Amino acid sequence: MSVAAEAAKPAPARRFPGPLAGALAYMAAAALAMLAAVFLPFDDYILHILVETATYAIAVFGLTVVLGLCGQINLAQAAFFGLGAYAVGLGTADLHLSFWLALAGGAGIALVMGACLGMSTLRLGGHYLAMVTISFQQILTLVMINWIAVTHGPDGVGNIARPAWFSSGHGYLGLCIAALALVGYLVWRLPETKLGRSMRAVRDNELAASVSGIDVYRIKVAAFALCALLGGIGGGLFAGGFSYVSPDQFSFAESIVFLTMALLGGVASPIGALIGTALLIVLPETLRFLKSVPGLYLAIYGLAVILIIRFMPDGIWGFVQVYLRRFMKPAAFARSAPELVLVPAKLEAESALEVEGLSKHFGGLKAVDSVSFSVRRGSVHALIGPNGSGKTTTLNVLSGLYTPTAGKIALDGHDVTALPPHARTAVGLGRTFQNIRLFRSMSALDNVVIGAERPGHDLGQIHAALVDQARAALAFVGLEGRARDPITSFSYGHQRLIEIARALAGNPTLLLLDEPAAGLNSTEKVELRGLLKRIAGEGLTILIIDHDMALVSDVAEHITVLNFGRRIADGVAGEVLRNPDVIAAYLGAEPDVAHRA
Amino acid sequence: MDLVLQLLFTGIGIGAVYALVALGFVLIFRATNVVNFAQGEFSMVAAFIMVVFAVDLGWPYWLSFIVSLGGMALLGALFNLGVYYPLRNRSFLPVIIATIGASIFLANSVLALYGPQPQVLQGWFDTPGIQLGPVYLDSQYLLIIAVTIVLVAFQYWFFEHTLLGKKLQATSQDKEMASLIGIPVSAMIMLTFVYSALLGGIAGILVAPVLFVSIQMGATIALKAFAATIIGGFGDVAGAIIGGLALGVIETFGAAYISVPYKDGFAFLVLVAFLIFRPQGLFGERVAEKA
Numbered sequence: 001m002s003v004a005a006e007a008a009k010p011a012p013a014r015r016f017p018g019p020l021a022g023a024l025a026y027m028a029a030a031a032l033a034m035l036a037a038v039f040l041p042f043d044d045y046i047l048h049i050l051v052e053t054a055t056y057a058i059a060v061f062g063l064t065v066v067l068g069l070c071g072q073i074n075l076a077q078a079a080f081f082g083l084g085a086y087a088v089g090l091g092t093a094d095l096h097l098s099f100w101l102a103l104a105g106g107a108g109i110a111l112v113m114g115a116c117l118g119m120s121t122l123r124l125g126g127h128y129l130a131m132v133t134i135s136f137q138q139i140l141t142l143v144m145i146n147w148i149a150v151t152h153g154p155d156g157v158g159n160i161a162r163p164a165w166f167s168s169g170h171g172y173l174g175l176c177i178a179a180l181a182l183v184g185y186l187v188w189r190l191p192e193t194k195l196g197r198s199m200r201a202v203r204d205n206e207l208a209a210s211v212s213g214i215d216v217y218r219i220k221v222a223a224f225a226l227c228a229l230l231g232g233i234g235g236g237l238f239a240g241g242f243s244y245v246s247p248d249q250f251s252f253a254e255s256i257v258f259l260t261m262a263l264l265g266g267v268a269s270p271i272g273a274l275i276g277t278a279l280l281i282v283l284p285e286t287l288r289f290l291k292s293v294p295g296l297y298l299a300i301y302g303l304a305v306i307l308i309i310r311f312m313p314d315g316i317w318g319f320v321q322v323y324l325r326r327f328m329k330p331a332a333f334a335r336s337a338p339e340l341v342l343v344p345a346k347l348e349a350e351s352a353l354e355v356e357g358l359s360k361h362f363g364g365l366k367a368v369d370s371v372s373f374s375v376r377r378g379s380v381h382a383l384i385g386p387n388g389s390g391k392t393t394t395l396n397v398l399s400g401l402y403t404p405t406a407g408k409i410a411l412d413g414h415d416v417t418a419l420p421p422h423a424r425t426a427v428g429l430g431r432t433f434q435n436i437r438l439f440r441s442m443s444a445l446d447n448v449v450i451g452a453e454r455p456g457h458d459l460g461q462i463h464a465a466l467v468d469q470a471r472a473a474l475a476f477v478g479l480e481g482r483a484r485d486p487i488t489s490f491s492y493g494h495q496r497l498i499e500i501a502r503a504l505a506g507n508p509t510l511l512l513l514d515e516p517a518a519g520l521n522s523t524e525k526v527e528l529r530g531l532l533k534r535i536a537g538e539g540l541t542i543l544i545i546d547h548d549m550a551l552v553s554d555v556a557e558h559i560t561v562l563n564f565g566r567r568i569a570d571g572v573a574g575e576v577l578r579n580p581d582v583i584a585a586y587l588g589a590e591p592d593v594a595h596r597a
Numbered sequence: 598m599d600l601v602l603q604l605l606f607t608g609i610g611i612g613a614v615y616a617l618v619a620l621g622f623v624l625i626f627r628a629t630n631v632v633n634f635a636q637g638e639f640s641m642v643a644a645f646i647m648v649v650f651a652v653d654l655g656w657p658y659w660l661s662f663i664v665s666l667g668g669m670a671l672l673g674a675l676f677n678l679g680v681y682y683p684l685r686n687r688s689f690l691p692v693i694i695a696t697i698g699a700s701i702f703l704a705n706s707v708l709a710l711y712g713p714q715p716q717v718l719q720g721w722f723d724t725p726g727i728q729l730g731p732v733y734l735d736s737q738y739l740l741i742i743a744v745t746i747v748l749v750a751f752q753y754w755f756f757e758h759t760l761l762g763k764k765l766q767a768t769s770q771d772k773e774m775a776s777l778i779g780i781p782v783s784a785m786i787m788l789t790f791v792y793s794a795l796l797g798g799i800a801g802i803l804v805a806p807v808l809f810v811s812i813q814m815g816a817t818i819a820l821k822a823f824a825a826t827i828i829g830g831f832g833d834v835a836g837a838i839i840g841g842l843a844l845g846v847i848e849t850f851g852a853a854y855i856s857v858p859y860k861d862g863f864a865f866l867v868l869v870a871f872l873i874f875r876p877q878g879l880f881g882e883r884v885a886e887k888a
Contacts, residue, residue: 071690075697120873127632127831128872130693131823134634135865138820146858252816256701263694295708295812298701305698309691310683 023185030181037173047169051241053281054176055234060261060273061187062230067259068267069196070223071203072122073130076137077258080110080228082144082250084235089157089245090150099163103236107229114228118221137252144247156246160239176237180274183230187270192463194453199223201439201450208437211399212502213425213454253298260301263308266315275316337471337480342507342538351410352377352510352541353398358407360390360397367393369565370407375510375558380532380542382556382573384549386585390565391545392434395514398543399431400424412509426455428509432499434518438487444498445483448473451502473505474498477531493524500531510541517548529554553577561585599731604849610738611807612845613745617800618822619829619837620752621793626832627769628789629681631692635700637819639794640801643669644810645707647802648716658721666798673794677787685786700815708812715809718802741803748796749838765789817861821848824868830878839879 042050059081066074087106091097097105113136121132144151151157166175190196198219201209210216239245257280265276280301290296312319353375360368368390375381385391396402398409400421409417416424430451439447448470452459459465474480477497482490490498496516503511516532517525525548532555536542546552552559552573559576561569563585569576576582618636625633646668650661680699684692720737727734756762767775768785776782800818808814822837825844829836844864852860871878 073690073693120869124872124876126690127693128827128876130632130634130697131820131827132865132868132872134816135820135824135868138816139862139865142859142862253701256697259694259697293709294713295705297705299705299709302698302700302702302705306680306695306702309695309698313687313691 026181026185026188030177030185033181034174034177037177038170042170042173044169047173048241049281049285050173051169051176052238053278054173054180055238055241056258056261056281057180057274057277058183058234058237059231060234060258060265060277061183061270062227062234063258063262064187064267064270064273065190065199065230066223066227067262068269068272069191069203070199070220072220072223073126074133074224074227075130075252075255075259076117076133076140077227077231078250078252078254079137079140080114080231081235081238081254081258082140082245082247083110083113084232084237085239085245085250086144086151086157086235087232088236088239089160092161092240093157093159099161099240103233103240106236107232110232110235111225111229114231115221115225117228118224122220122224123217133255134252137255141247141251144250151247154247156244157239158244160243160245162240162243172241176241179233179237183233184270184274187230187273195219195222197446197450197453200442200446204439204441205437207401208433208439209450210421211401211425211429211431212450213422213456213506214450215420215422256298256301256305260305260308262315263305264315266317266319266321268314269317269321272315272317279316333471333483337475338468340469340472340476340504340538342504342535342540350377351375352412353543354408354410355398356408356410358394358397358409359405360393360402361405366565368397368404368562371560371562371565371567372407373560373567373570375541375543377541378536378539379557380536380544380555381558381560382552383543383545383560383562384547384552385562388564389562389585391562392514393565394562395431395512395545399429399512422455425506425508428456429512430454430503430506430508430510431512432496432503432514432516434515436492436495436499438495438499438502440487443484443486444474444479444490444501445470447487447498448502448505452505454506457506470501470505473501476504476534477501478527493520493527496520496528497531500535504535504540508540510543511535513542513544513546515546516544517546517551525551549577600853602732604853605846606732606734607738608846608849609842610735610741610845611804611849612825612842613741614800614804614807614818614841615821615825615844616838616841617745617748617796617803618818619825619841620749620834621796621800622822622826623832623834623837624789624793624796626826628765628786629685631681631689631696632823633676633681633793634693634696634819635676635680635703635815636793636797636822637815637817638700638703639669639672639797639815640804640818641810641812641815642672642703642707643798643801644718644805644814645711645716647805648718648810649711652716652718658719662802665802666795669794669798670791673791674787676794677790681786681790682783700819704812704815713812715811718805718810720806735807737803737806741807744799744803745838748799752834761788820861821864824864827868827871827876827878830880833878833880836878836880 037050059077063074063077066072084106087109088099088102091102091105092099117132117136121129145154162172166172191200198209198214201212201214202216202219206216261276261280262273264279265274266272284291284297308315351374355374356372357370358368358372359366359370371394383391383394393402397404400419404417408415411424411427411429414427416427439450449466452466452469452473459469471480471483474483477500479494479497487495487498500516517528520528529551532542536555544556556573559571559573560567561576561582568581568585569579618640621636621639622632625631643665646665647661650656650664651658676699680695681692684695721740722736724736726736756766764780765785765788767780768782772782821844822841825840826837828843829840844867847867848860848863851863
C-alpha cells in the first residue's frame with residue numbers, strides 16, 4: 001500500500017496525550033505524507049492509485065459521518081461523487097471556469113442536493129432513506145447518460161483541467177493528500193464537538209436525543225448534507241486527477257463499493273474509512289485476474305458486505321481498536337468534580353407547569369380526558385393512578401412526544417403546547433423514561449454532557465465548562481468515579497441514576513420522572529428516595545409518576561390522581577391518599593368499576 | 598382515446614407485476630419489520646432460471662416453470678438462513694445493509710455466471726394477443742393480470758381462512774406472543790421468505806417476455822415495487838396492489854406523453870411526492886410514535 005496514505009493514518013489513533021499534541025502529531029504526519037507524495041519517485045500507475053485512494057477516501061469519510069456517527073444510510077454516495085466530478089469536468093472543459101470555482105460549485109451542488117434529499121425523507125424511517133437514495137442514484141445515472149447536450153452522455157467528459165500550481169502528477173497528489181488530511185482531521189474531531197455528539201445521540205436513541213434538546217431531524221439532515229458535501233469534494237478532486245470521467249464511474253455499483261469500503265475498514269472512524277478505501281482499491285489491482293469475469297468483483301463485494309455485517313460489524317479498525325484500548329488508559333481528570341449548582345429558573349410564573357383541559361385521544365380511546373393540574377414552583381408533585389390510567393400518556397404529551405387532542409400546557413409561563421420535544425427542553429423541561437433511554441455506545445460522561453449542553457442552558461459552549469457540569473451532575477448521583485466507563489458496564493439501577501444526572505446537568509426548570517423506581521431493588525429505592533429529596537432540597541421542581549406509594553407519599557407534597565384518563569383527585573399528599581375515590585380506584589372497589597367496558 | 602385505453606391496459610399489465618413484487622415486500626416487512634432490498638433479485642434469478650431451462654436447454658415451458666419455482670423456494674430459504682436469521686436480533690440498519698449486500702451478490706453472481714447479454718424469453722402462449730375493439734390485448738399482459746388476480750385471491754383466502762395463514766398473521770403482529778402460544782416463529786418466518794421468493798419469482802417469469810431478461814431487471818423492479826408500497830401505504834396489502842397498478846399506469850403514460858429515456862425516473866418522482874405530501878400513502882394510517 002502507499003507510503004503516503006499509511007503515513008497519514010497512525011496519527012489519529014493517539015488521542016490521549018491531549019488534543020493539542022495529537023493535532024501536532026497529525027499535522028506532522030500529514031506534512032510528511034505530502035512531502036512523500038511530491039518527492040518520492042512514484043510512476044504514473046502508482047500516482048493514479050494514490051490519487052484514487054485519496055479522493056475516494058474523502059467520499060468514504062462522508063459515510064463515516066452519516067452512517068457511522070449518525071446511523072443513517074446513504075446508498076447514493078457515488079451520485080454525489082459524480083456531481084462533484086461532473087461539475088469539475090464540465091466546468092473546466094466546457095465552461096473554462098477555474099478549477100477551484102468548479103470544485104466549489106460541485107461541492108455546493110452536492111451539498112444542496114444532499115440537503116434536499118435528506119429533508120424530503122429523513123422524517124421517515126431508514127427504509128425510506130435507503131430506497132430514496134437508491135432512486136436518486138439511478139435518476140442521476142439516467143440524467144448523465146441521457147442529457148447528452150450537457151453531459152456528453154455515455155461518452156463522458158474529457159480534457160478536464162487541473163489547477164495551475166498542481167498540474168504535475170506529484171503536485172496533484174500532494175493537493176489530494178492535503179485535502180484528505182484536512183477533511184480527515186475534521187471528521188476525526190467531529191465526534192467531540194456538539195454537532196458530532198448530537199449525531200451520536202441521534203444514532204443511539206432518537207427519542208432520548210429529542211428530549212435532551214436535540215433537533216433530531218435537523219441533525220440528520222446536517223449529517224446527510226455533510227456526507228453529500230464530502231462526496232462532492234472527493235468527486236471534484238477525482239475528476240482533476242483523471243482528466244476524464246464517464247457515467248459508469250458513478251453508478252449504483254460504485255455507491256455499493258463506497259459502502260463496502262466504509263464497512264470493511266470500520267464505519268465509526270475516518271481511520272477505518274481510509275483502511276477500507278485503500279484495501280478495496282489496492283486489492284482489485286493486485287488480483288487483476290478476477291476482473292476478467294464481469295460481475296465477479298461486485299459479487300464478492302456483496303458477499304463481503306453480508307459477512308462483515310455478521311462477523312465484524314465494527315470493521316477492521318474497530319477490531320484493532322479493541323487491542324489498542326488495552327494500552328491506552330484515559331487520562332485522569334486534573335481536578336475533582338465541582339459542586340452541582342441547580343439554579344432555580346428565573347421566576348417568571350408562580351407555577352412551573354400549568355396544564356389546562358389536556359386531552360389525548362387515540363381513535364375512540366380517551367387515554368387522557370381533559371385533565372388540569374398545576375405544579376407549584378419548587379415542589380415535588382406526583383401524578384399517580386392505576387395501570388392504564390393515562391399517566392405515561394400525560395407525560396408523553398407534556399414532553400411533546402404526542403400532540404394533545406385538546407388543552408394547553410404552559411411551562412414556566414410559556415405556552416409550549418405546540419412545541420416539539422427539543423424546543424420544550426430548550427424552555428426548561430428535563431425528563432427520564434420508564435424504560436431507560438441512554439446513549440448506549442457512549443460513556444456516562446458523554447451522556448451527561450449531552451444533557452448539559454441542552455439549548456437554553458448557557459454554559460458558553462466551552463467544553464471544559466460542559467465537562468465540569470456533567471461531572472458535577474454525576475457526582476450528585478454518586479457516580480462521578482466511573483464517569484469514563486461505557487454505559488453498558490453500569491447496573492440497571494446506576495443507569496437510571498445516569499439518566500437522572502443527564503436531565504439534572506441541563507439545570508431544568510421542571511424535571512419529569514417517569515416511574516423512576518420501576519425495576520429497582522429495595523436498597524436502590526431507598527437511595528433513590530434520598531436522591532429525590534436532595535434534588536428537591538436544591539429547589540428544583542419535580543413532577544414524578546410512580547406506582548410505589550411509599551416513595552410517592554414520602555417525597556411528594558402534592559398529588560394528582562388519574563383514573564381512566566380523568567383526574568379524580570388533586571391536592572395535598574396526605575388528603576389525597578385518604579380520599580375514598582382514590583382508594584376505590586386503587587383497590588378496584590365500586591364506583592369506578594362501572595367505567596371499565 | 599384509443600391510445601389512452603391501450604396505454605391503460607399496458608399500464609395495468611406492468612403494474613400487476615409491480616404489485617406482485619410489492620406484495621412480497623409487504624409480507625416480509627410485516628413478518629420481520631425488515632425491508633428486503635433483494636426482493637427484486639428474486640424476480641431476476643427466476644427469470645434467468647427460466648432462460649436456462651426453457652431456452653438454453655429446451656425443456657418444456659411448464660417444466661422449466663416448476664424448476665424455476667423450486668429454485669425460488671430454495672433461494673428464499675437460503676436467503677433467510679444466510680442473511681436475515683443470523684441478524685434477526687440486531688437493529689434494522691445492519692439487516693437492510695445485509696439485504697443490499699445480498700442483492701448485489703445475487704445480481705453480480707448471475708452476471709458472472711451468465712454474462713452481460715440481455716436474454717429473450719418467449720411468452721407462455723403462442724398467440725401474441727387479441728384485438729378487442731380499439732385495444733390490442735397482448736396475451737402475456739392478459740396472463741399477468743389473470744395470475745395476479747388469482748394470487749391475490751389465493752393470498753386473501755390463505756391468510757384469512759386457514760390456520761397456517763392465521764399463524765403467519767399472528768407472527769407478524771407479535772412475535773413474542775405468538776411464540777408463547779406455541780407458534781413456531783422461526784418456521785413461520787422461513788415460510789414467509791419462501792413464499793415471498795415465490796411471489797417475486799412468479800412476477801419475474803411473467804414479466805420476462807415483456808422486458809428483456811437482464812441483470813438490472815431486479816433492481817428496477819424492486820425500486821418500482823418499493824415505490825408502489827409507499828404509494829399504497831407501507832405494510833398495507835391492498836395498498837401494495839393498488840400502488841403497483843397506479844405506478845404501472847403513471848409510468849406507461851409518462852413514457853408515452855413525456856419521455857421514454859426517463860421512464861424509470863417517474864417512479865422516483867411519484868415516490869418523493871408521496872414522501873413529502875402524504876408519507877402514510879393512500880391507505881396507511883399515520884404511524885404513532887412510541888415512547
